[in-house]
Amino acid sequence: MAKRDAIPEVETYIDHQAGVIREVQPPAPRSKKAAERRANRAIYTALVIISVVWLAPFLFLVLQSFRSYLTEDGGMVSYLVPKAFSLDNYRFLFEDGRYLRWYTNTLTIALFVSVLQTGMVLSVSYVLSRMRFRGRRFIMNMILVLGMFPGFLTLIALYFLLKQFGLTQEGAIPGLILIYVASSGMGYYISKGFFDTIPKSLDESARIDGATRFYVFRRIIMPLSKPIVIYTILMGFMAPWGDYVFASYVAFGKSDSYNVAVGLYRWVNTLDFQGYFTRFCAGGVLVAIPITILFFLLQRYYVEGVTGGAVKG
Amino acid sequence: MADLEYLGLTRPQKALRRLAAFLTGLPGRLGRGLLGLLRALGRLARGAWHELRDLALTFMEGDWKTRTSFFIMGFGSIARGQVMRGLLFLLFQAVFLLYMLFFGGAYLAKWGTLGDVETTRQGRVTVYGDNSFLILLYGVLTLFFVLAFLYTWRVNVRQNRISQRLQQAGKPLKTAREDVAALADSQFHKTLLALPTLGIFLFTIVPIVFMVLVAFTNYDYNHQPPGKLFTWVGLSNFRTMLSAGSANYGSTFSQVLLWTLIWAFFATFLNYFLGMMVAIMINKKGIRLKKLWRTILVMTIAIPQFVSLLYVSKMFAADGLINSYLMKWGWISEALPFWTNPTWARVTIIVINIWIGIPYLMLIATGILMNIPADLYESARIDGANAVQMYGKITLPYMLFVTGPYLLTSFIGNINNFNVIFLLSGGGPMSMELGGNAGYTDLLITWLYKMTVNNTDYKMAAVIGIIVFVVTALINVVVYNMIPSVKHEEDFQ
Numbered sequence: 147m148a149k150r151d152a153i154p155e156v157e158t159y160i161d162h163q164a165g166v167i168r169e170v171q172p173p174a175p176r177s178k179k180a181a182e183r184r185a186n187r188a189i190y191t192a193l194v195i196i197s198v199v200w201l202a203p204f205l206f207l208v209l210q211s212f213r214s215y216l217t218e219d220g221g222m223v224s225y226l227v228p229k230a231f232s233l234d235n236y237r238f239l240f241e242d243g244r245y246l247r248w249y250t251n252t253l254t255i256a257l258f259v260s261v262l263q264t265g266m267v268l269s270v271s272y273v274l275s276r277m278r279f280r281g282r283r284f285i286m287n288m289i290l291v292l293g294m295f296p297g298f299l300t301l302i303a304l305y306f307l308l309k310q311f312g313l314t315q316e317g318a319i320p321g322l323i324l325i326y327v328a329s330s331g332m333g334y335y336i337s338k339g340f341f342d343t344i345p346k347s348l349d350e351s352a353r354i355d356g357a358t359r360f361y362v363f364r365r366i367i368m369p370l371s372k373p374i375v376i377y378t379i380l381m382g383f384m385a386p387w388g389d390y391v392f393a394s395y396v397a398f399g400k401s402d403s404y405n406v407a408v409g410l411y412r413w414v415n416t417l418d419f420q421g422y423f424t425r426f427c428a429g430g431v432l433v434a435i436p437i438t439i440l441f442f443l444l445q446r447y448y449v450e451g452v453t454g455g456a457v458k459g
Numbered sequence: 460m461a462d463l464e465y466l467g468l469t470r471p472q473k474a475l476r477r478l479a480a481f482l483t484g485l486p487g488r489l490g491r492g493l494l495g496l497l498r499a500l501g502r503l504a505r506g507a508w509h510e511l512r513d514l515a516l517t518f519m520e521g522d523w524k525t526r527t528s529f530f531i532m533g534f535g536s537i538a539r540g541q542v543m544r545g546l547l548f549l550l551f552q553a554v555f556l557l558y559m560l561f562f563g564g565a566y567l568a569k570w571g572t573l574g575d576v577e578t579t580r581q582g583r584v585t586v587y588g589d590n591s592f593l594i595l596l597y598g599v600l601t602l603f604f605v606l607a608f609l610y611t612w613r614v615n616v617r618q619n620r621i622s623q624r625l626q627q628a629g630k631p632l633k634t635a636r637e638d639v640a641a642l643a644d645s646q647f648h649k650t651l652l653a654l655p656t657l658g659i660f661l662f663t664i665v666p667i668v669f670m671v672l673v674a675f676t677n678y679d680y681n682h683q684p685p686g687k688l689f690t691w692v693g694l695s696n697f698r699t700m701l702s703a704g705s706a707n708y709g710s711t712f713s714q715v716l717l718w719t720l721i722w723a724f725f726a727t728f729l730n731y732f733l734g735m736m737v738a739i740m741i742n743k744k745g746i747r748l749k750k751l752w753r754t755i756l757v758m759t760i761a762i763p764q765f766v767s768l769l770y771v772s773k774m775f776a777a778d779g780l781i782n783s784y785l786m787k788w789g790w791i792s793e794a795l796p797f798w799t800n801p802t803w804a805r806v807t808i809i810v811i812n813i814w815i816g817i818p819y820l821m822l823i824a825t826g827i828l829m830n831i832p833a834d835l836y837e838s839a840r841i842d843g844a845n846a847v848q849m850y851g852k853i854t855l856p857y858m859l860f861v862t863g864p865y866l867l868t869s870f871i872g873n874i875n876n877f878n879v880i881f882l883l884s885g886g887g888p889m890s891m892e893l894g895g896n897a898g899y900t901d902l903l904i905t906w907l908y909k910m911t912v913n914n915t916d917y918k919m920a921a922v923i924g925i926i927v928f929v930v931t932a933l934i935n936v937v938v939y940n941m942i943p944s945v946k947h948e949e950d951f952q
Contacts, residue, residue, distance in 0.1 A: 299924030331655030453826030
């Protein structure tokens with residue numbers, strides 16, 4: 147390293163820099179401000195364009211959800227703004243029963259998964275962060291290797307496993323909860339990263355005072371871990387809304403057991419549901435609104451989790 | 460001298476030199492790897508020898524209680540007063556024997572052939588024969604059960620040795636109450652890990668082992684249990700997948716693999732740099748409404764992808780909004796082939812993915828940018844560096860250093876990015892030139908899904924799954940060693 151510091155390149159670099167400085171007259175404070183303003187104006191323009199691009203599809207989605215499937219056209223049409231605003235699609239969603247069923251299915255799954263998964267993830271991450279025991283490395287390596295297999299590889303095996311217990315088709319809801327929760331301990335990385343940042347001296351001093359491991363976990367670590375608990379709950383709650391693959395495979399054509407993703411996917415992509423496009427839009431809006439509100443309420447915790455996870459790897 | 464020489468080189472020369480060093484270093488690294496493997500094997504053999512010797516010693520030095528425990532698990536514990544432990548061991552042995560006798564044994568016995576009694580129809584009655592699927596599945600379960608039994612048996616023997624020694628030394632044994640109390644304290648990890656481990660075992664390990672084995676059978680639409688049997692076929696599925704020829708998938712596979720890697724590259728790095736740029740713009744001093752810009756971008760994270768991506772996919776369809784309006788305004792005369800032309804579809808997917816991906820990167824980059832020491836920029840500004848120079852010399856290296864592991868996981872994640880492809884193009888456009896129902900935008904993972912769900916060609920799905928694993932593992936191993944910020948785990952604590 148010492149050799150590298152003493153290279154001629156550094157000197158030329160400085161020469162070069164000096165040359166530049168000599169050529170350019172130090173700008174007057176006024177014009178510097180003007181340049182700054184110009185740069186900012188460019189950035190504002192860019193940000194406005196980006197915002198429009200980002201929001202447009204959602205705006206379109208909402209607009210099209212107001213096009214009546216009864217009096218206008220429920221399929222894909224070549225214009226954006228409906229000729230008459232109507233709530234027919236939303237009325238259909240509430241009166242038809244199918245959509246409400248899918249919605250309650252997904253909500254049930256999401257509630258159960260968010261609670262159970264949080265328990266699983268926190269257990270695993272706490273143990274791996276805090277305790278040292280034989281087999282710890284082995285468990286971590288094992289999870290790493292298992293994680294390299296694609297998730298859908300096990301689709302049929304899981305399906306038949308669930309089928310043995312009657313947890314497919316009619317029983318798809320508990321079956322899906324089981325699938326989502328069972329292996330969730332493998333996603334321990336982010337919360338372990340969080341636990342790692344809590345000083346170990348806290349545990350140790352409590353242990354010297356005679357506290358058990360359980361007491362430390364329950365009374366010392368958990369109260370300090372509110373952000374990561376909320377993050378884990380949020381993730382557990384949001385994930386089931388978007389799952390199509392497992393949900394469609396486990397429900398296997400049983401419409402009563404669909405979640406919203408499967409139901410709406412069929413509405414928009416199956417030929418016998420040709421005129422359901424606007425109803426898909428309305429259904430999508432009703433899913434997006436509560437999730438988005440929840441997300442923005444808890445956004446702070448999400449950002450903490452995501453950035454923490456990215457830096458720790 | 461070599462160092463000085465190196466520093467005198469131009470950039471491309473330096474890169475070339477580094478590449479050469481990497482390549483010439485490869486044999487050495489491989490050799491070291493092999494040596495390590497041999498050493499690990501040696502350790503394994505030593506461990507096995509040690510275990511055997513310990514078992515023999517336990518038996519020879521053991522009293523009658525210990526010796527009986529070799530055959531009746533838990534006997535020694537009960538005889539020494541540790542009734543609860545002993546009963547648990549005994550119960551486990553009883554369950555295991557019953558399971559093997561009445562259930563698992565029969566399945567394991569047929570593992571060699573995966574069943575040979577065909578299902579037949581006698582008149583109007585179907586007489587079911589063997590079910591290859593269940594034989595394979597329960598065979599895997601039984602095998603794990605046997606391993607668990609062996610392990611428990613070993614623990615049982617070791618316990619006897621320890622207890623016997625303690626008693627001979629006149630020390631008290633642990634009571635059942637102490638055992639239970641330990642589960643909340645020194646053995647707390649066992650309590651916490653019990654359920655997660657069971658879940659991962661049943662719902663991840665068993666299915667994965669099962670599917671890996673399926674890759675070596677002929678389980679497909681022509682061999683569907685319970686009507687038909689399937690059996691072991693060795694490596695022939697891998698041959699079908701990898702070799703060329705019209706009956707094989709070789710050309711399709713290389714096409715799909717190539718696109719998977721191209722996709723993962725663009726999806727990772729394009730989003731990375733664009734997301735960073737957006738983050739820099741938003742965080743620039745003097746830009747107002749920072750929170751508003753961020754909130755707008757984050758919309759695509761908040762809204763479930765099956766809503767946003769399905770809708771956008773329809774927007775770009777032949778009869779979708781974009782084509783309709785472009786035609787209405789007279790800019791084009793016929794619909795742009797967003798989803799019907801292979802190249803168009805690929806580019807469209809990458810572009811739409813920017814819409815999904817930038818917000819994540821924006822969030823991550825924002826956190827990291829704030830951590831870059833401000834005096835670095837200050838001194839750079841005094842030296843007369845402009846914005847581009849500061850970006851190239853400070854921001855980018857810092858970001859790359861800190862987010863190295865993230866880039867790796869994100870690349871791997873994009874290889875397996877099912878949602879974007881499936882919801883946008885469904886893998887299409889399809890073509891007669893591609894086998895196995897694959898389309899031009901299919902990733903390995905979506906192809907795997909099609910193999911499973913549409914083609915019910917489970918053996919090929921399993922082969923693809925194994926290949927994805929191999930690709931992922933290779934990338935991990937190679938890249939992990941090249942990332943500068945990979946530190947020892949404990950460094951973070």
